[in-house]
Amino acid sequence: MSIKQEDIKKSESHSRIADHECCTDNESGSLEELDAQLPPDGGYGWFVTLGAFLASLLGGALPFCWYLKRIMQDYYQREVFGSSASSTVQLSSAGTLTTGMIYLLSYPTTVAYSILGAKVTLFIGTLVASGGLIAAGAATEIWHLYLSMSICSGIGISILFNVSNQVLAYWFDKKKTAAFGFIGSAQPFAGLVVPFIITPINSNLGASWTFRILGLAFLVTNIIACILIKETKSGIQCRRKTKLLQFNCRTVLETNIILYAIQAPVQIGSMYIATTFLPSYATYIGLSDTQESAIISLICGMGFLGRVGAGLLAGRFGRLNILILSSTISGLSSCLIWMFAYDIKSLMGFSAVFGLCMGTFPATAPPTTAFLAGMNRYPIALAVVITACSLGCLGSTIASAIESISSAEPFLTYKLMTGCGYLFCTIILLILRLRLDRNIFSKI
Numbered sequence: 001m002s003i004k005q006e007d008i009k010k011s012e013s014h015s016r017i018a019d020h021e022c023c024t025d026n027e028s029g030s031l032e033e034l035d036a037q038l039p040p041d042g043g044y045g046w047f048v049t050l051g052a053f054l055a056s057l058l059g060g061a062l063p064f065c066w067y068l069k070r071i072m073q074d075y076y077q078r079e080v081f082g083s084s085a086s087s088t089v090q091l092s093s094a095g096t097l098t099t100g101m102i103y104l105l106s107y108p109t110t111v112a113y114s115i116l117g118a119k120v121t122l123f124i125g126t127l128v129a130s131g132g133l134i135a136a137g138a139a140t141e142i143w144h145l146y147l148s149m150s151i152c153s154g155i156g157i158s159i160l161f162n163v164s165n166q167v168l169a170y171w172f173d174k175k176k177t178a179a180f181g182f183i184g185s186a187q188p189f190a191g192l193v194v195p196f197i198i199t200p201i202n203s204n205l206g207a208s209w210t211f212r213i214l215g216l217a218f219l220v221t222n223i224i225a226c227i228l229i230k231e232t233k234s235g236i237q238c239r240r241k242t243k244l245l246q247f248n249c250r251t252v253l254e255t256n257i258i259l260y261a262i263q264a265p266v267q268i269g270s271m272y273i274a275t276t277f278l279p280s281y282a283t284y285i286g287l288s289d290t291q292e293s294a295i296i297s298l299i300c301g302m303g304f305l306g307r308v309g310a311g312l313l314a315g316r317f318g319r320l321n322i323l324i325l326s327s328t329i330s331g332l333s334s335c336l337i338w339m340f341a342y343d344i345k346s347l348m349g350f351s352a353v354f355g356l357c358m359g360t361f362p363a364t365a366p367p368t369t370a371f372l373a374g375m376n377r378y379p380i381a382l383a384v385v386i387t388a389c390s391l392g393c394l395g396s397t398i399a400s401a402i403e404s405i406s407s408a409e410p411f412l413t414y415k416l417m418t419g420c421g422y423l424f425c426t427i428i429l430l431i432l433r434l435r436l437d438r439n440i441f442s443k444i
Contacts, residue, residue: 039232045171049179051228052164055122056186057194058129058218059102059157062149076207081142090142094150096393101154102161103268103390107383109162114239114379118167118231121159126222129156133215137208149211160222162386163229165366166379170235176367177319181311184363188303188355191296238376256372256432257381261388263428267327267361269395270421274334274354275299276396277414284410285342295351302355307363309356318443319368320436324429326360329353331422338415361425395421 039045081087113121132152139145164183172179202210231239278299282292306326314322337350366382373381395417403413436444 039171039173039234041171041173041175044230045168045175045179047228048168048171048230049182051225052168052183053186054221055160055164055225055229056183057190057221058153059161059187059190062098062133062153062157062214076145080140080207087142091145094142094145096397097146097150098154098157099272100390100393101151102158103386103393105155105158106162106386107380109159110166110379110383112159113163113166117236117239118163118229119226121163122222122226122229125156125159125163126219126226127156129153129160129222130215130219132156133211133218137211137215139208139211160225162383164225165382166239167229167231167235169366169370169375169378169382170232170238175315176370177314177364178311180366181308181314181363184307184311184359185304187362188300188307188359192300192304234375239379254373256435257369257384259428259432259435260368260372261385263425264361264365264385264388265390265392265395266421266425268389268392269398270330270334270392270418270425271358271361272392272396273399273414273421274338274358274418277399277411278351281411281414282347285347287344287347291344295347298348299351299355299358302352303359306356307359310360310363314364314367319364319371320429320433320444323360323364323368324426324433326357327422327426327429329357331419331426333357334415334419334422338418 076091081091109121109125112124116124129152132148132154135148135152136145139148165180168179168183169176198210198214201213205213279292279296282295287295310322310326333350333353337346337353341347341350365385369382369385370378399414399417402417403411406413433444
């Protein structure tokens with residue numbers, strides 16, 4: 001082995017140890033002591049991964065069934081509040097607010113986790129999320145849904161989502177991206193499976209009992225998640241020593257974190273624009289309800305495969321490398337395939353390509369943040385990135401407002417905003433990639 005290769009291996013070893021160093025003094029600990037703090041990289045960590053997957057299911061099922069598949073929203077418009085323009089906007093906003101709460105409360109939930117620990121915080125999140133769904137079953141006014149489903153359940157889902165992401169990072173090293181890819185697949189999996197379960201329930205029993213059954217079902221799955229999710233010793237040590245109540249300006253103002261956080265809401269917004277308006281576009285070009293459902297199922301199925309695959313490939317070829325590739329493909333598919341998709345075949349082609357790549361960012365965001373910030377600053381850095389994602393929830397609203405005043409071809413605004421959004425992210429990520437390493441063949 002050459003001297004250069006030995007130096008590279010030593011550098012990678014030191015970097016890996018430093019990346020998992022948890023709030024310790026660099027000068028006081030030997031490499032052997034730091035190496036002992038490296039995560040198990042498997043073992044019980046896979047049960048923690050399963051628990052985190054279960055904890056993420058509700059975060060995918062509720063928004064999907066509300067404003068993408070529109071199962072619940074359509075029921076309330078038909079049977080309860082009417083289909084006037086004001087009620088439609090208000091009901092649509094209920095789903096947007098739910099998703100926004102999940103991202104916006106990342107920092108407060110992380111602070112609560114640092115004080116109370118994983119078990120207590122997750123149990124509180126479970127009760128709040130299920131309680132909000134059960135309370136939504138008694139809603140007779142739209143503001144009741146805002147308080148119960150959007151705010152209450154949104155808070156609970158945010159706790160479950162953020163705490164599980166914080167805990168899991170300390171269980172893995174080389175397999176971290178694979179574990180988070182599996183967790184990321186929970187949302188499209190829920191979007192693929194849950195509608196087939198709640199559609200007959202909603203048709204036969206109504207929205208009230210649908211919410212109650214969902215609340216009880218996810219109470220069971222989230223209790224199982226609470227049992228499975230455990231902290232590592234290094235995770236507990238880092239949680240106790242990290243002063244999250246004192247906002248870490250050094251982490252927030254770090255250039256690499258800023259660049260990554262800038263593109264985060266654009267990634268989320270672009271994804272939501274496409275998935276929100278794709279069903280309406282299918283209707284616009286004359287597809288039947290069955291064909292529309294097939295399009296949605298395809299994009300969710302490919303999203304499941306894409307997120308799992310992104311996690312596996314990111315571990316092999318590098319997190320940023322795979323994210324740059326996926327963002328480029330997502331942007332080009334919107335501009336070159338969706339732009340000219342006017343029949344079932346071309347739209348299914350777009351759904352397959354876009355669905356495969358659109359979820360790479362959510363699947364790789366936690367391990368990438370850990371890589372950029374280091375494990376000792378991972379909690380605050382992840383909170384910053386996820387909080388920034390809350391701005392992306394406004395993407396579909398902004399796009400809809402622009403479309404309403406546009407005189408161009410219908411849906412052209414959505415196509416351009418989706419494509420340009422992803423390509424903008426590609427440019428930002430390339431800048432970040434070159435800041436870290438100018439060698440385009442390196443694993444970053």
